[in-house]
Amino acid sequence: MYEIIGIWVGAFFTLAIYSFLYKENPVYRLAEHLVVGISLGYTMAITYDVVLKPRLIEPLLAGGSWILLIPALLGLLYITRFISSIAWLSRYPIAFVLGTGMGVGFPLTMKSNVLRQLEAAMIPFYQEGMPWHMVLGNVVLVLGTLAALIYFFFSKPHKGFFFGTGSRIGIWIIMLGFGATFGFTVMGRISLLIGRIQYLLGDWLHLIE
DSSP: OHHHHHHHHHHHHHHHHHGGGTOOOHHHHHHHHHHHHHHHHHHHHHHIIIIIIIIIIHHHHTTOOGGGHHHHHHHHHGGGGGSGGGGGGGHHHHHHHHHHHHHHHHHHHIIIIIIHHHHHHOOOSOOTTOOHHHHHHHHHHHHHHHHHHHHTOOSSOSOIIIIIIHHHHHHHHHHHHHHHHHHHHHHHHHHHHHHHHHIIIIIITOOOO
């Protein structure tokens, strides 16, 4: 019984969200507000159960780890944002989070987005026994990377054989990258749409197996 009710509720809200394709309407707004509200409530419950309870409340009740009061106080300062007279206090936790995030994230970003990219581009064009299609792929990878970098080199005018031709090739390489990224994103959204259609026609209406 509960399973049938769940299927009907899921089908109703799926159709409610897709009704936005026609125009915005009260049914769509109801589904939108429920998604936001349920997501927020679920996030708060998970945050309490996974973060606050085991990492703050239980250690404090155990009689130790009083240093945890410092992050707890910083977290409470976020609430001052809603009180105009002391709203300036919320800047301290924001600054702490941004500074810590920048310090921790910068070397990781450099490693993953810069150093690993450089490492992947530093490959030999040819090695003994390498098939021709791998040689061609290595050449395209290295020269395409250099051409894309030349396009973003603005200290020199994009004229002549090296900078002019290189920047034009770089534009094509960048557009190919954007197109592949966009196509991958669309493919992911289409797969979600297929899943919803299968749910409506299979689990709900039993028109397909």
